[in-house]
Amino acid sequence: YRANDVILYGTHVENVTLEPRQAAFVDEWNRTYAYPRLQFGGFAEALGTITQQQGELPVVRGDGGPYWEDGLAANARVTARIRENSRRLPSAEKLATLARQLNPRFRVDQSELDGAWERSRLMDEHTWHADCSVRDPESDQARRQGEDKDARASEAQRAIERLLQRCLSAIADVSPAGPGSVLIFNPLSWERTGVMELDIGRGQGLVDVGTGQVIPLEVLRVGRVYQKVRFLALDVPALGYRALRLRPLPTSPRAEPLDDPAVLESPFYRVALDSKRGAIRSLIDRQTGRELVDTNNAYALGQWLYVTGGDELPSRLVQYSTVSPIPALTVHAAELGRLVRSGRTGFGVVALLESETFGGSSIQTEVMLPAQRKEVRLTLRVRKAASLEKEAAYVAFPWALPQPRFRFATQNGWVDPAGDMLPGACLEWFTVQDWVGVEGGSQSVVMAPLDAPLVTFGDIVRGTWPTAFGQRPSTIFSYVMSNYTPEGYAASQGGEFVFRYVLTSSADWSAGEAARFGAEALTPLEANEITRSDKLNATANSGDSGRYSGLRVTPKEVQVVAWKPAEDGRGAIVRLLETAGRNGEAQVAFPGQQLRRAFRCTAVEDDLNPLDLIEGMVRVAVPAYGIVTLRCELSESERP
Known part of the structure; x- marks a missing residue:
C-alpha cells in the first residue's frame, strides 16, 4: 500500500443519535496532533486521492452475501407476508396503469399507493424488534416495537388488496363482460397459465367466455354461501386480463382414486410418496428419465426438519467468532406420518400427507402435479409451539445431481455461491429472490420458495463460518425458522405457518427460463368477480372473447x-x-x-x-x- 491516505469510517454504532461534537472533531484533532491529519470527505473524493497516490488499484468483484438477513427466519409468518407484498405491490401499480388506459375517468388513490410503498420499505428495514427482544422478550419495549413493526406488513397487505380490487373494478366497468363474470389479471409481460384459488358461489362453476368450455375445478372448501375452488387459468394475456363466466353447474366430483395411492403421475413427472416421513421418496423427470431425488439421503424431498441445540454460550451459532465452540445440534426429522388421501382432480393429481416432529409439531404436506405444466407444487402447513430455547427449522430438498453447481436469483441476475462471492462473504446461508437452482450431470432443477427466502447448500447452519464454499452435496435446505439472531428479532414464534414451493426441471439450465419460472411462481394472478352492483345497467355478457393485453x-x-x-x-x-x-x-x-x-x-x-x-x-x-x-x-x- 503506497498511498499516504486511508479511509477511516465507523464513528458510531447503528440506530443512535448523531453526536454534535463529531462536527468539530476533525478541527480539534488537527489542532492537537501533528500526525495523522484528518479530513472529512466522501468516498468518491477519498478514493480519487488514494488512486492518484497509489497508482493502479486492485479490483475485486463479487457478491457480498448475507449476514443479518438470517433474522428473517425469526418471524416466518411476517416474512412470508412481506415477500408476497413485494410482488403484489408492483402488480397493483401495473393494474392501476391498465385501468387508466382502459377507463380514462379512473384515478388511482395515490396516497394509498404511496402509503403501501412506505410501509413496505419500513418493514424491510434491517431490524424488526427492540435491542432487548431476545434478552427480555416479555418487556414492553420488546412487545411494542415488535407489534408496531409487524403491523406495517399487514397494513401494507390490506392497502394492496384495496388497490387491486379498485383497479379491477374500474376495468370491469368498461369491460364487455357483464355481471356473473370473473376477470383474471396477469401482471407479467408474457401470456401465462397458472394455478388459482378463488371463492365462487356455492353450486356455481366457471366457463370459458370464448369457447364455452367448462373449467375443471377442484373444490377445497364448501360453505353455506361460497365454495373455494382451485383451477388452472389458461393463457391469460400479457399485462392484461381474460374473463370467465359463472354458471350454475353440478358440484365438481371428488378426486378420482389412483391405482396406487402413493404414486402421483403427470405427463411430466412420476412421484412416489414416503408416507412415514410425510414427504417425497422419488421424483422422476419423465422427459429426461432421470431420478431427481437422492434416495440414499437421510432425508426425503420436502421433509420437515426441526433442529435443537446451541443454547450454551458462547457459541458460534449466535455470533460470529473464530474461537467460540461450534455447538452440538440435533436434527429431528418429521416422522410418524401417514397418507391422508390422494386422487386425480380435473387438472392434475394431488396428495395430502401428515407427519409429526419433536415437541409435538404437526405438519400437513400437500403435493400437487398440474397436468398441463411441468412443475411440482409443495405446500407445508405447520403447527408448532413457541419456544425460547434455540431452535431452527428447514425443509429438505436432497437432489441426486453429481458435482452440483448452485445458482440463486438476485434482483437483476443470479449468483454462483462457489465462485461469485467476495472474500469474507457469509457462505453458510443465502437469501434468494425468485428462485434457487442446482445443475449437475446434464440435469437441472429450479425451485421457487414462495414464502421463505433463506436457503443453505449441502448442510444446515451449524455455525462453522466456512471461508471457502468448496464442493458440497447437492441438497438444498429451505431455512424457514430460527431464533439464533441475538437481538433485534423475535425470540420465539409459534402457531400456524405455511411454506410453499414450486419445482421444475430440465436437461439444461437457462437463465431466462429460470427467471420466468420464478416470476410466475411468486407473482400471483389476480381475480375479481363482477357483480350486479358493479354494472347495474348490464344484463348479460357480450359476445366478446373476454381477452385483452395492455x-x-x-x-x-x-x-x-x-x-x-x-x-x-x-x-x-x-x-x-x-x-x-x-x-x-x-x-x-x-x-x-x-x-x-x-x-x-x-x-x-x-x-x-x-x-x-x-x-x-x-x-x-x-x-x-x-x-x-x-x-x-x-x-x-x-x-x-
Whole structure:
C-alpha cells in the first residue's frame, strides 16, 4: 500500500443519535496532533486521492452475501407476508396503469399507493424488534416495537388488496363482460397459465367466455354461501386480463382414486410418496428419465426438519467468532406420518400427507402435479409451539445431481455461491429472490420458495463460518425458522405457518427460463368477480372473447418489472429487465392504443433522449441483465 491516505469510517454504532461534537472533531484533532491529519470527505473524493497516490488499484468483484438477513427466519409468518407484498405491490401499480388506459375517468388513490410503498420499505428495514427482544422478550419495549413493526406488513397487505380490487373494478366497468363474470389479471409481460384459488358461489362453476368450455375445478372448501375452488387459468394475456363466466353447474366430483395411492403421475413427472416421513421418496423427470431425488439421503424431498441445540454460550451459532465452540445440534426429522388421501382432480393429481416432529409439531404436506405444466407444487402447513430455547427449522430438498453447481436469483441476475462471492462473504446461508437452482450431470432443477427466502447448500447452519464454499452435496435446505439472531428479532414464534414451493426441471439450465419460472411462481394472478352492483345497467355478457393485453414486450427474455403512472403525470413509466444474459433489443407496443412518443429516462424518471417510433412500437437496446427505464406517452385521448 503506497498511498499516504486511508479511509477511516465507523464513528458510531447503528440506530443512535448523531453526536454534535463529531462536527468539530476533525478541527480539534488537527489542532492537537501533528500526525495523522484528518479530513472529512466522501468516498468518491477519498478514493480519487488514494488512486492518484497509489497508482493502479486492485479490483475485486463479487457478491457480498448475507449476514443479518438470517433474522428473517425469526418471524416466518411476517416474512412470508412481506415477500408476497413485494410482488403484489408492483402488480397493483401495473393494474392501476391498465385501468387508466382502459377507463380514462379512473384515478388511482395515490396516497394509498404511496402509503403501501412506505410501509413496505419500513418493514424491510434491517431490524424488526427492540435491542432487548431476545434478552427480555416479555418487556414492553420488546412487545411494542415488535407489534408496531409487524403491523406495517399487514397494513401494507390490506392497502394492496384495496388497490387491486379498485383497479379491477374500474376495468370491469368498461369491460364487455357483464355481471356473473370473473376477470383474471396477469401482471407479467408474457401470456401465462397458472394455478388459482378463488371463492365462487356455492353450486356455481366457471366457463370459458370464448369457447364455452367448462373449467375443471377442484373444490377445497364448501360453505353455506361460497365454495373455494382451485383451477388452472389458461393463457391469460400479457399485462392484461381474460374473463370467465359463472354458471350454475353440478358440484365438481371428488378426486378420482389412483391405482396406487402413493404414486402421483403427470405427463411430466412420476412421484412416489414416503408416507412415514410425510414427504417425497422419488421424483422422476419423465422427459429426461432421470431420478431427481437422492434416495440414499437421510432425508426425503420436502421433509420437515426441526433442529435443537446451541443454547450454551458462547457459541458460534449466535455470533460470529473464530474461537467460540461450534455447538452440538440435533436434527429431528418429521416422522410418524401417514397418507391422508390422494386422487386425480380435473387438472392434475394431488396428495395430502401428515407427519409429526419433536415437541409435538404437526405438519400437513400437500403435493400437487398440474397436468398441463411441468412443475411440482409443495405446500407445508405447520403447527408448532413457541419456544425460547434455540431452535431452527428447514425443509429438505436432497437432489441426486453429481458435482452440483448452485445458482440463486438476485434482483437483476443470479449468483454462483462457489465462485461469485467476495472474500469474507457469509457462505453458510443465502437469501434468494425468485428462485434457487442446482445443475449437475446434464440435469437441472429450479425451485421457487414462495414464502421463505433463506436457503443453505449441502448442510444446515451449524455455525462453522466456512471461508471457502468448496464442493458440497447437492441438497438444498429451505431455512424457514430460527431464533439464533441475538437481538433485534423475535425470540420465539409459534402457531400456524405455511411454506410453499414450486419445482421444475430440465436437461439444461437457462437463465431466462429460470427467471420466468420464478416470476410466475411468486407473482400471483389476480381475480375479481363482477357483480350486479358493479354494472347495474348490464344484463348479460357480450359476445366478446373476454381477452385483452395492455402492453406487449418482445423478446421473451425481457421482462416488464414496472409499469406505472409517471411521477410528473407525463405518460407511463415502463421498466425493462433483461434476464438471459445477452445484449439485445426490446420492442414495446400498446395493442389498440396510439403511442405518441417515448423517451429513455433514468430510474428517477428524468428524460435522457427521445426514441424513434416504428409502426407504433418503440425499440430500445437492453444490455445483458440490464435495467432500462422508458417514458411512454399515448395519444391525448388515450393517455394513461
